[in-house]
Amino acid sequence: MDPKEKFYRHFRDSVEGLQDQIGQLTHMSGIGGERQEATDHILAGISKLQNEVADAAEFTPAYDRRQYSEAIKSVQDKLNETLAKVAPKSRFQFRRTGTDHVDMGAPENDPRLNPGSLSRRPHNPHDAPGATRDISGEAEDIVGDLPSKQKDYNQELAKPDLSSIRKPSFSAAQSIGISDQTGLHIILPSSAARATSSGSLRDLKNCVIDLSIPTAQGAPFPGLMLKNVDRCLIVTGRVSGPVHINDVSNSTLVVIARQVRIHNCKNVDIYLHCASHPIIEDCSGMRFAPLPSCYLTEADESTENQWDQVDDFKWLKTTPSPNWTTLSEAQRLDDEVWTKVVPGKPGCSVEQILNKVGIPPK
Incomplete structure (x- = not known):
């Protein structure tokens, strides 16, 4: 069309x-x-x-x-x-x-x-078309440590807002970076597909973050880092390279990636589509499940999913590692939760969404 x-x-x-x-x-x-x-x-x-x-x-x-x-x-x-x-x-x-x-x-x-x-x-006449504008450094529109003249999405997210759901555009950003946020519901719109560098989600607590829309039809993100995350639901979208997950606890993740490395995490449910063996180190209470069907694309379906072929690098015995297990079909969240609860709706708070996906109250 x-x-x-x-x-x-x-x-x-x-x-x-x-x-x-x-x-x-x-x-x-x-x-x-x-x-x-x-x-x-x-x-x-x-x-x-x-x-x-x-x-x-x-x-x-x-x-x-x-x-x-x-x-x-x-x-x-x-x-x-x-x-x-x-x-x-x-x-x-x-x-x-x-x-x-x-x-x-x-x-x-x-x-x-x-x-x-x-x-x-x-x-402001200086903002009119053709007016001289300082664009130095705008190629690196990465959230976090930005020059003062560039847009700081984290600063924008931290401001009071009438809506319970934040949808930062990232339309001019080369990478996705969200950090130092608490209690927010963040959904990236399709304009964020222009990010072509590896991104990061850091220092997040009690948040719902969905990055899947930009990669559902467009190109996948090249890489992603999750670090210092507690009591969050994170949908990463498709990632063509590695996803590094460090210091995550009491959370639920939806990950589509070529490689997944998980370090120092505990009590995390991961709904996963991975083209290689997921690797864990210094982890406990990890539970794995296949990707929910509502997030699958034709590209994902053509790739073998090795979600349950987990290698625990700190468990050298021949017996199965006690640090991870799989979620049975009865334990997995159904598609209605992913399609109707996770996107949010009027009257539904972040805390209610977290409880619906099985993250216990704080």
């Missing part, structure tokens, strides 16, 4: 879904946070759609982007009107300027490249 047509259909379906969700707000109770959770979910959906329009600028003409912009404004207006009816003093309002049209495909209006744009701050 032509990319323009494919995106048009996706955009149309997304707008219809958001409009349906907005229509349901009037039937939700304002007590107990039900309406608040639903509103947060809608706001996250609008933000995601804005980001996707910006990402699609490379193959959509300006006229189409104008139509998409107007459609998003219409959704925003409908949300504002609905909230005004059910909660007149609601703080969830999209501010407008006198500008009739905002081209979200233009770099100066991309909310990830220029946080606070899209009519949320005064226009």
Whole structure:
């Protein structure tokens, strides 16, 4: 299918879904946070759609982007009107300027490249197309230790946010790096497929992180490091090279990789598709299962899965290692958990998702 047509259909379906969700707000109770959770979910959906329009600028003409912009404004207006009816003093309002049209495909209006744009701050002439811009060092858009002029996704994630689900774009990043986060639900959108260097997930606690969308149809990540992770659910997506898993505890992982090396981990369930023998060292309480079918692609199915051929390098006896075992079919999570619970929904907290996948309460 032509990319323009494919995106048009996706955009149309997304707008219809958001409009349906907005229509349901009037039937939700304002007590107990039900309406608040639903509103947060809608706001996250609008933000995601804005980001996707910006990402699609490379193959959509300006006229189409104008139509998409107007459609998003219409959704925003409908949300504002609905909230005004059910909660007149609601703080969830999209501010407008006198500008009739905002081209979200233009770099100066991309909310990830220029946080606070899209009519949320005064226009800066230095941000206009053709204006001189310092791009030194932008090739390394890696999260963590970044120059001050570059986007720090970890800093962005640490800020208070209306949505319970964070969807950082990483559209300009060469690698994925998320660190020093607690209690977040993070889902990478398809724009993160542009990352072509090995990434890392470090110092995470009580988080749900899903990296699978960028690699479901696009190229796999070249490599990935997990380090210092506790009570997390992590879906790594497809990785063409090695995945190094160090100092992970009380967690559930979904991993698709050519090689997997696991060091100093305990009480971890790993749903795995691996082209070679997984290797563990200094580990205990490791439980392995095959990859859930909902994450399998044709490329994965054509490769032998050696998920249960685990080598324990610290167990030299001829008897089976006591440090790992396999999950029986009855113990494995079913596809409904992966497809309906893990992606999140209004009213479902990170803690509830962790409990659903078998991670005990803290």
